[in-house]
Each structure stands twice: as structure tokens, then as C-alpha cells.
Amino acid sequence: MLSAIMEDYLKAIYSLQNETDGRVRTSVLAEYIDVEQSTVTSMMKKLSERDFVQYEPYKGVELTDTGVPIALEIIRHHRLLERYLTDHLEYDWAEVHDEADRLEHHISSKFADRIAEQLGQPAVDPHGDPIPTADLDVSGAKDGERLADHQVGDSVQIVRVPDTDPDLLRYLSKHGIHPGTVVDVVEIAPFGMVTLDPDNGDGPVALPEEVARSISTQSLTQSSH
Numbered sequence: 001m002l003s004a005i006m007e008d009y010l011k012a013i014y015s016l017q018n019e020t021d022g023r024v025r026t027s028v029l030a031e032y033i034d035v036e037q038s039t040v041t042s043m044m045k046k047l048s049e050r051d052f053v054q055y056e057p058y059k060g061v062e063l064t065d066t067g068v069p070i071a072l073e074i075i076r077h078h079r080l081l082e083r084y085l086t087d088h089l090e091y092d093w094a095e096v097h098d099e100a101d102r103l104e105h106h107i108s109s110k111f112a113d114r115i116a117e118q119l120g121q122p123a124v125d126p127h128g129d130p131i132p133t134a135d136l137d138v139s140g141a142k143d144g145e146r147l148a149d150h151q152v153g154d155s156v157q158i159v160r161v162p163d164t165d166p167d168l169l170r171y172l173s174k175h176g177i178h179p180g181t182v183v184d185v186v187e188i189a190p191f192g193m194v195t196l197d198p199d200n201g202d203g204p205v206a207l208p209e210e211v212a213r214s215i216s217t218q219s220l221t222q223s224s225h
Contacts, residue, residue, distance in 0.1 A: 004105040007074045008033070009043055010052060013063055014071035023060030072136040077104040079125035079132075080115045082163075086126045087119060093126040093178075094169035109134075127169075128160030128179030128216065145219060148194060148212035154185045160216035168211060175205040182220065
């Protein structure tokens with residue numbers, strides 16, 4: 001049995017590996033989890049001894065073939081719980097991440113499968129993140145383009161939004177921006193603001209470039225720029 005903290009580390013490493021396509025620096029992992037780097041180093045040694053990660057000092061860490069399915073199982077639990085909380089218990093999408101974090105370690109794979117069955121085998125969580133299948137397959141998941149990479153005049157569909165900032169999620173929700181929303185890029189300011197016009201008629205919404213870079217999209221039409 002792994003502790004919840006160990007599972008959290010494996011989940012974090014998996015997420016960071018997906019962003020970097022390689023080994024994860026312990027300094028980056030420490031910042032991501034919000035702990036001291038010495039704490040991360042100590043945990044990497046423990047996980048390495050149990051063959052969940054491959055860790056070399058000063059070279060970073062990556063999951064082993066033993067660690068990957070454990071990370072994916074916890075991610076499956078987390079995202080199914082988020083979907084269930086929003087769809088059936090009327091939780092706001094801004095509050096489900098922390099709730100799922102607390103619950104994900106305490107349900108079995110069988111329980112997760114029952115949730116998936118009840119929900120009709122959903123492909124994504126409320127924020128657009130892909131839910132691994134019961135076989136822990138995520139091969140169909142694509143990160144897509146970034147909103148910040150588009151030009152004025154482009155029409156795009158929102159695919160995924162970051163789920164860790166409740167204030168951002170409430171702001172997006174207030175302006176009708178969710179996975180599936182179609183938006184037109186109407187202005188890109190030189191000081192880093194991207195203005196969108198959602199197709200739901202709620203009016204323009206401005207986002208910092210940093211936020212726009214964290215949102216995944218799918219192109220519908222592109223400007224002639």
C-alpha cells in the first residue's frame with residue numbers, strides 16, 4: 001500500500017512529465033506541490049527504492065513502468081469524482097478539485113468503475129481533462145493548441161482549462177467560458193491581454209496572456225494573418 005502523499009507525488013510527476021516530455025526537475029516538483037526541495041529529494045529516494053520512479057540527483061525524476069499505472073489510477077479516480085460531484089451533487093466546478101483531492105485516495109477501482117458506469121463512461125472531467133479508461137488508456141487525449149497562440153479574427157473552441165485556481169474558474173464561468181464554448185479572438189493587447197467574444201452572447205472577456213497560454217483550444221477558423 002502507498003500513502004496518500006506518495007500517490008500525490010506520482011500523480012504530480014505524471015502531470016509534469018506530460019508538460020515537459022521528459023525528466024522532471026526536483027525544484028519544479030517542489031514548486032508544483034508547494035514543499036521544500038529537501039522534502040522532495042527524500043520522497044524521491046523512497047519512491048525510487050520501491051521502483052515507482054527513476055531518480056538521479058541533479059538529473060531529475062521520471063515514473064517507471066510500475067509508477068505510471070498507479071498515477072493514472074489516481075488521476076482516473078480524481079477526474080471521475082470531479083465529474084460526479086458536478087453532474088450529480090451540484091458542486092460548482094471551481095470547488096470540485098479540492099474535494100476530489102481529498103476523496104481520490106479512499107475509493108477502490110471497483111467504486112471508480114461504478115461511478116463511470118453511472119455517468120455513462122465520460123471522456124473528460126468538467127475542466128476538459130481526459131479521464132483514463134478502466135484499462136488506464138489515455139491514448140486518445142490530445143492537449144491541442146493554446147489560446148495564446150491564436151491571432152485576432154481566429155474562431156476557436158475551448159477544450160481544456162486549468163482546474164487548480166478556483167478564482168479563475170469562477171471568472172471563466174461568470175463569462176460563460178467552459179470546455180465546448182466557441183470564442184472569437186477580438187483583440188491582443190501589446191501588454192499581454194487577450195480579449196475574447198464568446199458565442200453565448202455574454203459579451204467580450206479579457207484574459208491575461210499567462211492564463212490564455214494555460215487554456216487548450218481547437219481551431220475552427222483562422223484569420224488570414
